[in-house]
Amino acid sequence: SQTIHQWPATLVQPVGSPLSLECTVEGTSNPNLYWYRQAAGRGLQLLFYSVGIGQISSEVPQNLSASRPQDRQFILSSKKLLLSDSGFYLCAWSLTTGELFFGEGSRLTVL
Amino acid sequence: QKEVEQNSGPLSVPEGAIASLNCTYSDRGSQSFFWYRQYSGKSPELIMFIYSNGDKEDGRFTAQLNKASQYVSLLIRDSQPSDSATYLCAVPTGGGNKLTFGTGTQLKVEL
Numbered sequence: 001s002q003t004i005h006q007w008p009a010t011l012v013q014p015v016g017s018p019l020s021l022e023c024t025v026e027g028t029s030n031p032n033l034y035w036y037r038q039a040a041g042r043g044l045q046l047l048f049y050s051v052g053i054g055q056i057s058s059e060v061p062q063n064l065s066a067s068r069p070q071d072r073q074f075i076l077s078s079k080k081l082l083l084s085d086s087g088f089y090l091c092a093w094s095l096t097t098g099e100l101f102f103g104e105g106s107r108l109t110v111l
Numbered sequence: 112q113k114e115v116e117q118n119s120g121p122l123s124v125p126e127g128a129i130a131s132l133n134c135t136y137s138d139r140g141s142q143s144f145f146w147y148r149q150y151s152g153k154s155p156e157l158i159m160f161i162y163s164n165g166d167k168e169d170g171r172f173t174a175q176l177n178k179a180s181q182y183v184s185l186l187i188r189d190s191q192p193s194d195s196a197t198y199l200c201a202v203p204t205g206g207g208n209k210l211t212f213g214t215g216t217q218l219k220v221e222l
Contacts, residue, residue, distance in 0.1 A: 032208060034209075034210075036212075042214065043199070043212050043213060043214035043215055044155070044199065044212040046209055046210070046211070049208060049209055051208060057208075059209070090154055090155075094210075097143065097203045097207040097208075097210075098143050098144075098145045098160060098201065098203050098210055099145070099157055099160070100147075100155075100157065100210055101157075102154035102155055102156070103154060104153075104154055105153070105154045
């Protein structure tokens with residue numbers, strides 16, 4: 001069966017510090033991968049998605065970046081965090097349009 | 112106009128009642144629609160999808176689609192306190208590689 005792992009689960013970072021969130025999927029090949037962010041009390045905002053290794057589509061201009069170094073690995077990064085980067089970050093995978101399977105999420109607080 | 116719109120709620124229903132959650136979408140060309148459930152502090156999970164006009168039933172859940180009115184709804188029969196969550200409507204966009212979510216409707220099932 002397929003599983004998705006996302007870490008770290010919780011982190012508190014100072015403004016201006018770097019960020020790295022990692023996500024791996026097991027049990028499937030060539031999945032579409034996604035990073036979403038959910039700010040407090042708000043909906044899911046798509047940040048990046050990838051249909052293959054090295055193929056990244058960015059949805060929202062910001063100080064975040066994503067990379068897909070391996071088929072089932074997706075990384076979200078920032079060189080310098082802003083207060084507005086706080087939120088609940090969710091990695092997801094899919095093989096079929098619309099059917100997303102989410103990781104447990106990473107809750108980021110920027111102080 | 113937002114691609115997917117939902118009433119944020121909260122929608123309160125007594126235990127055992129029918130909960131009706133609604134969603135409108137802007138793209139007349141949309142072919143498929145997805146409902147996700149998100150418990151507080153957790154990641155979303157897919158509960159239903161619908162492609163064709165009319166009703167689709169799965170246990171206590173019924174999805175209803177009216178393409179002419181650009182309207183999709185989710186009915187929950189015999190509502191239970193465990194159904195208390197935020198329900199997110201989602202539509203594939205960007206050629207189907209992306210999933211755009213509404214802001215969600217918070218459902219509270221009261222004893």
